[in-house]
Amino acid sequence: MTSQPREPEPPDDSADYSGTPRWVYAFAAVAIVLILLFVILHLTGRGFRGHGP
Amino acid sequence: MIMTPGLRKLALTAHVIASVGWLGAVAAFLALAAAGLTSQDEQLVRAVYQAMKLTGSCVIVPLSFAPLLTGLIQSLGTSWGLFQHYWVLIKLLIAVFATVLLLIHMQPISHVAGVAAETTLSSGDLRGLRVQLIFDAGAALLVLLVATTLSVCKPKGLTRYGWRKQRQQQLVSRGSPPIPTDR
Numbered sequence: 001m002t003s004q005p006r007e008p009e010p011p012d013d014s015a016d017y018s019g020t021p022r023w024v025y026a027f028a029a030v031a032i033v034l035i036l037l038f039v040i041l042h043l044t045g046r047g048f049r050g051h052g053p
Numbered sequence: 054m055i056m057t058p059g060l061r062k063l064a065l066t067a068h069v070i071a072s073v074g075w076l077g078a079v080a081a082f083l084a085l086a087a088a089g090l091t092s093q094d095e096q097l098v099r100a101v102y103q104a105m106k107l108t109g110s111c112v113i114v115p116l117s118f119a120p121l122l123t124g125l126i127q128s129l130g131t132s133w134g135l136f137q138h139y140w141v142l143i144k145l146l147i148a149v150f151a152t153v154l155l156l157i158h159m160q161p162i163s164h165v166a167g168v169a170a171e172t173t174l175s176s177g178d179l180r181g182l183r184v185q186l187i188f189d190a191g192a193a194l195l196v197l198l199v200a201t202t203l204s205v206c207k208p209k210g211l212t213r214y215g216w217r218k219q220r221q222q223q224l225v226s227r228g229s230p231p232i233p234t235d236r
Contacts, residue, residue: 018216020139021139023210024210034192038192041188
């Protein structure tokens with residue numbers, strides 16, 4: 001994709017790690033739900049009648 | 054290992070071409086899958102599934118490896134790093150996940166194309182597999198759009214490893230001793 005047009009910004013000067021950003025948790029939650037949905041649909045065959053060669 | 058500006062531009066250009074090409078090829082694949090399921094024209098349906106098999110094996114599969122490779126070169130050859138920023142790490146996971154799923158799903162594509170070449174597919178034949186092709190192409194398109202958005206927006210967020218690494222570099226540049234890495 002269109003990556004790296006600029007350098008990463010330096011981190012804050014604070015001594016402690018600020019933790020995982022909230023957007024990563026939100027992203028992970030949505031991804032897990034979608035992956036589970038994808039796996040369940042494939043395993044149960046719902047929506048894919050006649051699944052498999 | 055930091056690349057020179059010229060090399061970096063070359064790698065970035067290759068990465069953008071491969072990634073956008075992959076996205077476009079998947080969009081075309083989705084259109085073909087929809088046409089294959091909905092068309093009443095037997096010749097068109099036969100041609101569509103042959104085109105899908107060809108596009109999948111000759112365009113989409115090679116294009117799925119290219120962004121992964123060029124992305125690795127980009128991240129390891131620049132100060133972004135591979136495991137330092139969450140958006141880079143998530144893009145890596147997306148690329149690996151999408152490539153593995155694509156390789157797994159090449160078998161149903163070949164099967165439908167083989168049946169379509171030998172017989173005339175009616176609207177009910179292999180309907181489950183044909184619907185699956187649309188579903189998978191749509192899911193792949195969505196995932197690639199997310200990856201593109203991450204690349205453009207580059208949301209802030211350092212991993213713990215990235216924070217430690219950058220902190221070390223800051224301290225080294227100021228002349229202070231680096232903090233231990235096993236914290």
